[in-house]
Structures are given as C-alpha cells and as structure tokens.
Amino acid sequence: MKLNIALLAGDGIGPEVIDQAVKVCDAIATKYKHEISWKPALTGAAAIDAVGEPYPDSTHEVCVNADAVLFGAIGHPRFDNDPSAKVRPEQGLLKMRQKLGLFANVRPTFTFPSLIDKSPLKRERIEGTDLIILRELTGGVYFGERGRKDNGNTAFDTMTYTRAEIQRLAIKGFELAMTRSKRLCCVDKANVLESSRLWRETVQAMEKDYPEVEVSYEFVDAVAMRLVQWPKGYDVIITENLFGDILTDEASVISGSMGLMPSASVGEKTKLYEPIHGSYPQAAGKDIANPLATVLSAAMMFEDFGLQQEADDIRRVVNKSLAEGIVTEDLSEDAKAYKTSEVGDWLAKNV
Amino acid sequence: MKLNIALLAGDGIGPEVIDQAVKVCDAIATKYKHEISWKPALTGAAAIDAVGEPYPDSTHEVCVNADAVLFGAIGHPRFDNDPSAKVRPEQGLLKMRQKLGLFANVRPTFTFPSLIDKSPLKRERIEGTDLIILRELTGGVYFGERGRKDNGNTAFDTMTYTRAEIQRLAIKGFELAMTRSKRLCCVDKANVLESSRLWRETVQAMEKDYPEVEVSYEFVDAVAMRLVQWPKGYDVIITENLFGDILTDEASVISGSMGLMPSASVGEKTKLYEPIHGSYPQAAGKDIANPLATVLSAAMMFEDFGLQQEADDIRRVVNKSLAEGIVTEDLSEDAKAYKTSEVGDWLAKNV
Numbered sequence: 001m002k003l004n005i006a007l008l009a010g011d012g013i014g015p016e017v018i019d020q021a022v023k024v025c026d027a028i029a030t031k032y033k034h035e036i037s038w039k040p041a042l043t044g045a046a047a048i049d050a051v052g053e054p055y056p057d058s059t060h061e062v063c064v065n066a067d068a069v070l071f072g073a074i075g076h077p078r079f080d081n082d083p084s085a086k087v088r089p090e091q092g093l094l095k096m097r098q099k100l101g102l103f104a105n106v107r108p109t110f111t112f113p114s115l116i117d118k119s120p121l122k123r124e125r126i127e128g129t130d131l132i133i134l135r136e137l138t139g140g141v142y143f144g145e146r147g148r149k150d151n152g153n154t155a156f157d158t159m160t161y162t163r164a165e166i167q168r169l170a171i172k173g174f175e176l177a178m179t180r181s182k183r184l185c186c187v188d189k190a191n192v193l194e195s196s197r198l199w200r201e202t203v204q205a206m207e208k209d210y211p212e213v214e215v216s217y218e219f220v221d222a223v224a225m226r227l228v229q230w231p232k233g234y235d236v237i238i239t240e241n242l243f244g245d246i247l248t249d250e251a252s253v254i255s256g257s258m259g260l261m262p263s264a265s266v267g268e269k270t271k272l273y274e275p276i277h278g279s280y281p282q283a284a285g286k287d288i289a290n291p292l293a294t295v296l297s298a299a300m301m302f303e304d305f306g307l308q309q310e311a312d313d314i315r316r317v318v319n320k321s322l323a324e325g326i327v328t329e330d331l332s333e334d335a336k337a338y339k340t341s342e343v344g345d346w347l348a349k350n351v
Numbered sequence: 352m353k354l355n356i357a358l359l360a361g362d363g364i365g366p367e368v369i370d371q372a373v374k375v376c377d378a379i380a381t382k383y384k385h386e387i388s389w390k391p392a393l394t395g396a397a398a399i400d401a402v403g404e405p406y407p408d409s410t411h412e413v414c415v416n417a418d419a420v421l422f423g424a425i426g427h428p429r430f431d432n433d434p435s436a437k438v439r440p441e442q443g444l445l446k447m448r449q450k451l452g453l454f455a456n457v458r459p460t461f462t463f464p465s466l467i468d469k470s471p472l473k474r475e476r477i478e479g480t481d482l483i484i485l486r487e488l489t490g491g492v493y494f495g496e497r498g499r500k501d502n503g504n505t506a507f508d509t510m511t512y513t514r515a516e517i518q519r520l521a522i523k524g525f526e527l528a529m530t531r532s533k534r535l536c537c538v539d540k541a542n543v544l545e546s547s548r549l550w551r552e553t554v555q556a557m558e559k560d561y562p563e564v565e566v567s568y569e570f571v572d573a574v575a576m577r578l579v580q581w582p583k584g585y586d587v588i589i590t591e592n593l594f595g596d597i598l599t600d601e602a603s604v605i606s607g608s609m610g611l612m613p614s615a616s617v618g619e620k621t622k623l624y625e626p627i628h629g630s631y632p633q634a635a636g637k638d639i640a641n642p643l644a645t646v647l648s649a650a651m652m653f654e655d656f657g658l659q660q661e662a663d664d665i666r667r668v669v670n671k672s673l674a675e676g677i678v679t680e681d682l683s684e685d686a687k688a689y690k691t692s693e694v695g696d697w698l699a700k701n702v
C-alpha cells in the first residue's frame with residue numbers, strides 16, 4: 001500500500017513522541033512492503049512562531065491531501081498564563097478539527113496486563129476494562145460564540161448544538177455499540193442544560209432504529225464518579241465536547257499512565273490520530289516522555305486502513321515492551337527508565 | 352443557643368437522610384442545652400406535586416427567616432427522562448441557591464481511617480487526603496441564558512461570569528487557603544473558554560493581596576485526572592459551577608462512598624448544609640440510604656455557629672459508627688447492613 005501521512009508534531013513533547021511513532025510505522029512498512037511518505041507540517045505554538053498562526057493554510061492543504069494525519073500535541077505555557085493573548089496554539093487545534101470535519105473523537109480506555117498494578121485504582125476494579133468514549137469534537141462550547149462585555153468585566157461562552165450534530169455523532173455511537181456489547185450510555189447534564197436536553201431527546205428518538213442496543217442516560221457528574229468506581233460498567237459512551245474532554249482524561253488514569261491512551265478523530269473524510277495526552281511542556285526536549293500513546297494511535301490508523309495485522313503487530317510489540325520493562329520513567333518505578341528514543345528504537349527493532 | 356433551622360427534605364432519599372440528621376441534632380441539643388426549632392418546608396418534585404413549583408415563595412420565607420437551612424436532595428427520574436418538561440425539581444434548587452445568595456459551595460474531601468480500604472483507590476494514594484473544593488454556585492452555565500432556535504433544532508446554554516462574581520468566590524478561596532497550607536489551585540479551561548480566561552486574569556490580579564498563598568492554575572481535564580492519581584497534591588481548589596459539579600462528585604469516590612461527603616453553601620447571609628449525593632431515586636423509601644453525609648453536613652452547621660464541640664461530637668460518633676460497622680449497605684460488604692433509621696438511632700444514642 002502507498003500511504004501519504006501528514007505529520008503534525010506540534011508543541012512540547014509532540015515532536016519527540018511523533019518521532020518514535022514514525023520509526024515504528026517505518027519498520028512496519030518495511031516488514032509488510034508498504035510505502036509511507038511522510039508530509040511534515042507546522043502547527044501549534046511552533047507554527048505561531050514560524051508563520052504567525054497555529055494552523056496555517058499550507059498545513060491544511062497537507063492534511064486534506066493526505067490519507068491520514070498523525071498528530072502530536074499542542075499547547076505552550078507561554079500562552080496559558082497570558083489570558084490576553086490574541087493568538088493561541090489551541091485555536092489551531094480547534095480550527096483543524098473543524099476544517100477537517102473531525103466531529104467524532106474515538107477514545108478507547110483499556111488496561112495492559114503488565115501494568116494493572118501501576119494504576120491508582122485497585123486491580124479488581126479495573127481488570128478487563130474495555131470502554132470507548134465517543135467525544136463530539138466540533139461543536140459545543142468549544143465552537144459557540146464567546147467574548148467580553150462591560151469593558152471586559154463580563155465574559156461569556158456559548159454551548160450550542162444542533163440536532164444534526166448530535167445525530168451524526170450518535171449514529172457512530174450506535175454503530176460502534178452494535179459491534180460490541182450493544183450497550184450505549186449517553187452522558188449529559190439534562191437536568192440543567194438545554195443543549196443536554198436536545199442531546200437526550202435526539203438520542204431517545206433514535207433508539208427505535210437500533211432496537212438491539214440498550215441505551216442508558218446518565219448525568220456527567222455521576223459518570224465522573226462511576227468511571228472511577230466501576231469502569232467495567234461502561235461499554236460505549238457518547239457525549240458532548242467538553243464533557244468528553246474531562247471524562248476521557250479522567251478515564252486515562254485507569255490504565256496507569258496518561259502516556260498510553262491513543263485516539264482517532266474521524267468524521268467527514270480525513271482521519272486524524274493523536275495521543276490523548278497534552279504537550280507536557282515540563283518534559284519537552286528531555287527525551288523522557290512516553291511515546292506509547294502515539295505509537296498506539298498509529299496502530300489505530302493501520303486498523304482503519306484495513307491493515308489489521310500491522311495494527312496487531314504494533315500492539316503486540318507495545319505489550320512486549322511493557323512486559324519486559326522497556327519503559328519511560330512514568331512507568332519504570334525503581335527499575336531503569338529508558339529514554340523516549342530508546343523505547344522507539346526498541347519497538348522499531350522488534351516489530 | 353436557640354436555633355431556627357429550615358428543614359428542606361426534598362426528593363428521593365432526602366426525607367430519610369434528613370430524618371437521621373434531625374435525630375442527631377436533637378440529641379446534641381439535649382446534651383448541650385440548645386433549643387432547635389425545625390421549620391419544615393417543601394422543595395423539589397415534592398413541592399411541584401403539592402403546589403406546582405419546586406421552590407415556592409413560602410419555602411423561601413422559611414429559609415430567609417431561619418438561622419440556617421438543612422437540605423436533603425432534589426431530583427426525580429420522571430423529569431429526567433422527559434426533556435420537554437416545563438417545570439423541573441432542579442429549577443427549585445437553582446432558584447434557591449440564587450435567591451439565598453449562596454455563591455460558594457464548600458465541599459471537603461477527606462478519608463475515614465476505618466474506610467480507607469473500601470475506596471476504589473489504593474491506600475497509599477489517598478491516605479491523608481484533605482482537600483476542599485470551593486465551587487462557585489450561582490453563576491456560569493447554570494444561570495446564563497438558554498433556549499432553543501430553528502424550531503427547536505438548535506439548543507444553547509450560556510456560560511457567563513463577571514469579574515465581581517469571580518472575585519467574591521476567590522476571596523473565600525484565598526482566605527481558606529490562609530487558614531490551611533496556603534496553597535490554592537484555580538481550575539479552569541483557559542486554553543479554550545473566554546470565561547475561564549476571565550477567571551484566570553481575575554485570580555492572577557488578586558495574588559498580590561495574598562503574598563503568602565502559592566497559587567497554581569490547572570486545566571479542568573488535567574485535574575480530573577490528577578484528582579484520582581494524587582489527591583494529596585491538592586489543598587484548596589477554586590472553580591466555576593459546572594467544573595465544580597463534576598470534580599466534587601469525582602472526588603467523593605476517594606472516601607469510598609458518595610454517602611459520606613457533606614457540603615456547606617455560603618454567601619450573602621443564609622447558610623445551607625447539604626450532602627453532596629443526589630436524590631438516589633432507586634433507594635427512595637427503602638430505608639437503605641447512607642445518612643452520614645447529611646449528618647456530617649449538620650456538623651459543618653454547628654461549626655459555623657461557633658459550636659465546635661458539638662461539631663466534634665458528631666464527627667466522633669460518625670467515626671465510631673464506621674469503626675464498629677454500624678453502616679448502611681453501601682459500606683457493609685459481607686457484614687450485616689444496618690437500615691438508614693437504625694444508623695440514625697445509633698448515632699443519636701451515642702452522641
């Protein structure tokens with residue numbers, strides 16, 4: 001297969017973890033005789049510094065023409081602590097999601113046999129966890145009107161959804177549930193928010209089209225609690241953008257390290273793959289960040305190309321590295337910690 | 352002391368848990384020669400059924416004229432699954448918070464020595480946790496404009512804050528931090544939301560007034576993760592309404608049961624005390640709900656009246672009941688589960 005992959009390393013640890021994913025993908029390509037042509041492009045704070053905006057048109061061009069996008073991370077403390085900054089890295093991420101029509105973010109949460117005891121949660125609570133949060137990614141309070149009034153003394157953001165936006169995300173949720181245990185949980189705050197009531201009403205009306213799927217409705221505060229208490233209670237969760245942001249980060253704790261959870265963003269045409277962790281600026285440039293979430297995101301990419309064996313190979317070698325302790329410092333405890341680049345080299349050599 | 356306490360039992364398990372708190376308070380009053388006069392008033396679905404609205408003026412009168420309000424829970428599934436309901440129990444709760452000026456919800460999270468091993472989290476992660484989340488309670492997306500457009504096919508909610516609203520909450524946070532370890536964490540989503548940027552800007556400008564307090568700023572998604580990974584990393588957290596709703600429920604898991612965490616809502620004049628758990632309709636009327644969160648909320652009430660010994664007595668007897676296994680089914684595991692009313696009787700007898 002010939003693959004054109006847009007490579008958006010971004011900020012912080014982005015470039016380092018992306019490098020390792022590239023090594024692993026190249027090794028897979030050699031093994032299975034694929035040809036991957038990488039198309040690097042600027043995004044985030046790096047793009048602001050270079051060309052003044054975080055998702056330049058040239059980068060969009062590269063993404064649109066690629067078969068998939070592999071993305072690192074975005075964000076820089078320089079902007080976080082300056083509430084008045086006019087241009088911010090995150091705007092690039094949001095613009096990219098919107099312009100590429102990536103309305104569904106697929107975030108699986110699972111455990112690794114050799115890591116279960118590293119989780120802050122007890123083994124019996126999490127062993128066998130296998131849930132997927134489908135986060136709506138191009139609507140809600142991320143994209144509604146926002147601004148200031150009263151000489152800057154009042155600020156507002158608008159959380160808004162249309163029925164069509166909810167439907168297209170819910171369809172993906174129902175379909176995913178059909179391929180799994182046929183349980184779907186819609187998470188909202190319908191006891192307070194009008195947009196949540198539209199979510200609930202819309203999903204309720206779709207139930208009849210998927211008679212085999214058992215649908216439940218839960219409030220986001222209760223789910224924030226139950227996700228930690230009993231994650232095995234969930235299979236497929238659908239939720240709006242902000243709730244999904246919070247719940248997926250929370251769920252990542254189950255696996256024992258944020259550096260492990262991959263994600264895929266899908267929608268209209270282009271598909272994008274990214275680790276769910278952020279740019280982790282404190283670790284940037286130190287060669288200590290965990291590259292596995294990015295490597296596992298690449299596995300999701302191969303799977304979506306229909307290259308199941310390639311995906312399985314990546315997952316197998318990741319599990320092997322974990323079992324053999326070829327891990328970065330977030331997972332090494334008292335044992336030797338490997339460098340980001342060493343983990344990448346080891347994985348590439350062993351696929 | 353003569354105390355007039357408004358008693359708002361509300362819905363679901365509300366009346367049952369409130370009954371136990373009343374027993375305990377009455378026992379304390381006898382012991383210390385106080386006179387408590389209870390003023391019951393309607394709220395929630397119960398009030399809708401009786402008089403057509405969830406927070407009637409008559410109830411407001413009772414609250415305004417009381418020295419404090421003791422509150423049970425609000426909410427009923429009949430309304431949750433009817434997105435088109437015009438009157439909802441929760442509106443009563445929000446109206447009450449607003450009309451009583453309860454802009455700060457104080458939610459402590461701590462562990463109980465005898466319960467540590469019931470937590471889904473590992474002992475070493477949580478032992479010694481002692482954090483307080485100060486949740487803004489009368490602003491944000493709970494109170495902004497909301498509605499429908501396009502024949503009901505678009506829904507919106509507005510998350511809005513003024514500088515003054517943020518300041519008065521932050522003052523409470525800084526002051527609380529001064530009485531504790533002098534660490535304050537402001538939780539927002541300033542990389543996306545304009546209202547969060549106003550939060551960050553406002554709190555940053557206040558730092559100079561509290562030079563001894565060390566302030567940090569974290570994103571809500573990251574905190575959702577870190578709260579579970581390392582709760583001991585936090586002392587006082589301040590945050591807006593919706594984030595506070597989600598994070599406090601999540602944090603309640605640390606203690607091992609949602610039935611344990613009390614809260615106080617304070618602000619202009621009246622103070623209100625309520626368990627952070629909801630109306631738990633599945634358990635309503637069964638005499639199985641855990642009354643301790645409500646009993647511990649009453650302890651916070653005595654403390655705020657300056658009656659420290661009374662508060663300490665309640666906490667001591669609660670700890671004793673836990674140590675001796677006089678607990679409801681959420682905590683009893685294989686041992687005998689006591690009824691809600693039995694736990695209340697035992698506590699009242701032992702204060």
Ligand SMILES: CC(C)[C@H](C(=O)O)[C@@H](O)C(=O)O
Binds near residue numbers: 093278
């Ligand atoms: C960086 C930030 C804007 C982003 C989000 O909130 O969507 C991130 O947290 C994520 O989850 O991808």
Ligand SMILES: CC(C)[C@H](C(=O)O)[C@@H](O)C(=O)O
Binds near residue numbers: 221629
């Ligand atoms: C019942 C609901 C409206 C309420 C809230 O969201 O504030 C509850 O969850 C709480 O935390 O007190």
